[in-house]
Amino acid sequence: MTSDIPHLWPLIGVAVIIAGFILRFNPMLVVIVTAIGTGFIKTRNLPLIILLPLAVIGLLERHGLRQHAQNWISRIKSATAGRLLIVYLAARELTAAVGLTSLGGHPQMVRPLLAPMAEGATETRYGKLPDRIRHKLRAYAAATDNVGLFFGEDIFVAFGAIVLMSTFLHEAGIDVEPLHIALWGIPTAIAAFIIHAWRLRRLDQSLARELGGAPASDAPAVPATQEGR
Amino acid sequence: MILSIQHLYILVGLILAITAVMTLADRQHPKRYTSALFWGLYSLVFLVGDKLPPAWVGAGAIGMAVIAGLRGVGAGKHKEPTPAEYETSAKRLGNKLFMPALAIPLVTVIGTVLMSKVKIGDAFLLDPKNTTLVSLGVGCVVALALACWLTRETPVQGMRESRRLTDALGWAVVLPQMLGMLGLVFSDAGVGKAVAYITTSYINMDVRFVAVAVYVLGMALFTIIMGNGFAAFPVMTGGVGVPVLVGVYHGDPAVMAAIGMFSGYCGTLMTPMAANFNIVPAALLELPDKNAVIKVQIPTAAALLVVNIFLMYFLMFR
Numbered sequence: 379m380t381s382d383i384p385h386l387w388p389l390i391g392v393a394v395i396i397a398g399f400i401l402r403f404n405p406m407l408v409v410i411v412t413a414i415g416t417g418f419i420k421t422r423n424l425p426l427i428i429l430l431p432l433a434v435i436g437l438l439e440r441h442g443l444r445q446h447a448q449n450w451i452s453r454i455k456s457a458t459a460g461r462l463l464i465v466y467l468a469a470r471e472l473t474a475a476v477g478l479t480s481l482g483g484h485p486q487m488v489r490p491l492l493a494p495m496a497e498g499a500t501e502t503r504y505g506k507l508p509d510r511i512r513h514k515l516r517a518y519a520a521a522t523d524n525v526g527l528f529f530g531e532d533i534f535v536a537f538g539a540i541v542l543m544s545t546f547l548h549e550a551g552i553d554v555e556p557l558h559i560a561l562w563g564i565p566t567a568i569a570a571f572i573i574h575a576w577r578l579r580r581l582d583q584s585l586a587r588e589l590g591g592a593p594a595s596d597a598p599a600v601p602a603t604q605e606g607r
Numbered sequence: 608m609i610l611s612i613q614h615l616y617i618l619v620g621l622i623l624a625i626t627a628v629m630t631l632a633d634r635q636h637p638k639r640y641t642s643a644l645f646w647g648l649y650s651l652v653f654l655v656g657d658k659l660p661p662a663w664v665g666a667g668a669i670g671m672a673v674i675a676g677l678r679g680v681g682a683g684k685h686k687e688p689t690p691a692e693y694e695t696s697a698k699r700l701g702n703k704l705f706m707p708a709l710a711i712p713l714v715t716v717i718g719t720v721l722m723s724k725v726k727i728g729d730a731f732l733l734d735p736k737n738t739t740l741v742s743l744g745v746g747c748v749v750a751l752a753l754a755c756w757l758t759r760e761t762p763v764q765g766m767r768e769s770r771r772l773t774d775a776l777g778w779a780v781v782l783p784q785m786l787g788m789l790g791l792v793f794s795d796a797g798v799g800k801a802v803a804y805i806t807t808s809y810i811n812m813d814v815r816f817v818a819v820a821v822y823v824l825g826m827a828l829f830t831i832i833m834g835n836g837f838a839a840f841p842v843m844t845g846g847v848g849v850p851v852l853v854g855v856y857h858g859d860p861a862v863m864a865a866i867g868m869f870s871g872y873c874g875t876l877m878t879p880m881a882a883n884f885n886i887v888p889a890a891l892l893e894l895p896d897k898n899a900v901i902k903v904q905i906p907t908a909a910a911l912l913v914v915n916i917f918l919m920y921f922l923m924f925r
Contacts, residue, residue, distance in 0.1 A: 408662060415665030417788035419656050422616060424783040426740055428887055429619050429773070430747040434707055436768025437754045440688060442697030443704045449697060480715040480739055484888040485772075490708055493892055513892075517899040520888040521876075524900070525907060528872040532865070539837065543864040546841055550849045558861035562922065566869040569914045574907045 431486040439490060447491050448498025458503065459496040459515050460582030463522045464575045466492060470526025471571055477534045482523050493519040504589035511589065518581060522574065529570035533563040609727060611734040615744040620653030626770045633683045641679030645671055646773070649781065672785065675778035682774035685767075700757065707754035711746040718742025772891075779890035779897075782882040790833040790880065794842075798832070803846025812847075815856050819920045822847045826867050827874035827912055834880025836871025843867065858923035866919040873912045876904040 435443075451457050466482075473481045482488070496515045501507055507515075531537050535556055544556045627646035630636060648667045656664050674680060688696070697704065719739050725732045733741045751765055773780065806825060812818040822843060829839030848867060852858045875881045879901060889897045896902070 411665035412661045414668050415661035418664050418668045421784040421787045425780055432772040433765035433769035434750040434754050436772045437765045441758045442693045445693045445697040446704045478716050481712045486711045489891050513894050516892040517903045520900045521903040524884050552860045554861045559865045562862045562865035565918050570911055573910045
């Protein structure tokens with residue numbers, strides 16, 4: 379099949395030639411297309427963090443990583459989705475606050491570990507989950523990672539945002555110690571934790587309301603997640 | 608430097624090129640040619656993007672947008688193990704499965720914290736400007752080797768799995784870049800300055816509390832439009848923060864900056880423009896509603912904004 383590839387090259391060439399014609403006729407388009415190209419190159423670093431871990435995560439998933447994450451959490455009897463996510467929120471915010479922002483993330487932590495654990499803990503309590511609940515738990519897992527990261531990293535002095543702020547203020551004629559900016563972020567960081575943790579407790583309550591009464595042992599067998607009950 | 612971000616671009620470019628080739632070779636793929644073209648173009652952006660004239664890259668980006676817009680990017684058919692096979696494998700490998708997954712953040716942290724100053728000869732081992740990203744790249748390669756060894760799989764299978772997940776993401780992968788550019792266009796066009804001017808001239812900021820609220824909510828609003836708190840900060844701080852909160856009311860600038868930026872982050876939690884944090888995870892977690900993550904985040908962000916107004920009001924003028 380690799381012999382097909384050369385046939386693609388002319389297509390790209392044709393596209394470029396067409397683009398070239400249009401460009402020559404319309405200088406405004408040249409400017410716009412050039413701007414798009416420059417911007418596209420400048421922002422190439424954005425998808426790296428998503429694309430790089432995929433091979434590892436996919437390989438582990440193929441060998442049951444998500445199932446194992448669910449089984450692992452179901453051994454902890456007191457675990458609920460809300461409690462798990464509160465612990466993760468605290469860990470994520472504290473580690474980010476000391477500069478360890480790469481200890482989480484959606485491709486490497488949320489998809490393979492956190493989301494399956496939240497689903498597993500809920501399943502252990504209430505049995506097989508409808509898709510709606512599954513999706514809700516995943517969305518909460520992703521959101522919790524974001525909240526922990528955002529409001530943790532900004533109280534780390536060496537973080538880029540702190541530098542950006544003190545540089546901007548310096549240029550405006552105001553001199554501020556970066557450390558002070560970092561420290562004055564702490565009240566908001568604590569408030570973020572309290573608010574989101576409170577919402578995660580509410581999540582547990584709403585799960586209990588919606589799914590409650592169905593103890594795990596009555597649940598129909600879910601082949602992928604039954605182990606370790 | 609010995610390992611730079613350029614190496615990561617080449618690595619990702621190669622992965623995407625392999626994805627494109629595998630897509631092209633997939634006869635069962637419902638959108639075989641357009642999908643392969645999409646991933647092929649994207650791989651070129653990484654492999655040779657900085658050597659091409661920017662206009663070509665721009666044409667390529669437009670081409671990708673057209674393919675995505677015409678729903679030309681689809682997922683292939685991937686042969687997945689049965690639930691029983693998953694379970695057997697999970698039981699057999701047990702906690703060992705966690706090791707490569709945790710190796711990624713572990714190596715990244717070691718690289719960022721311990722290796723950032725390491726030099727071999729005169730050259731830095733890791734790109735000093737992108738230590739975290741380069742460490743992440745090293746972490747992923749190490750973890751892939753570990754995973755292959757553990758599961759007795761080949762790197763080729765790793766590429767197949769990478770393609771499966773890339774397929775699940777689809778064109779959402781490119782969204783952060785596209786929206787990032789849109790944010791740049793907004794700020795180049797002076798959207799920020801115009802709105803800062805309107806707020807300062809039409810909202811009466813003689814009341815201190817109103818001025819604080821305008822700054823906090825303005826940071827959030829701008830970030831919602833631009834998708835990036837860093838872009839909103841200079842606009843709102845230059846327009847309202849420095850002249851009014853510090854200039855007129857003599858508030859503490861450190862408090863203003865800290866809580867102001869956090870208010871911007873509240874905006875980040877509420878906007879699809881911040882695709883990397885909000886839309887891509889929804890795609891990655893295979894959620895049918897691409898705004899599901901934002902919807903979960905809005906109550907937290909909105910409540911925190913209210914708290915921020917009061918925190919700033921009381922802490923700034925202690």
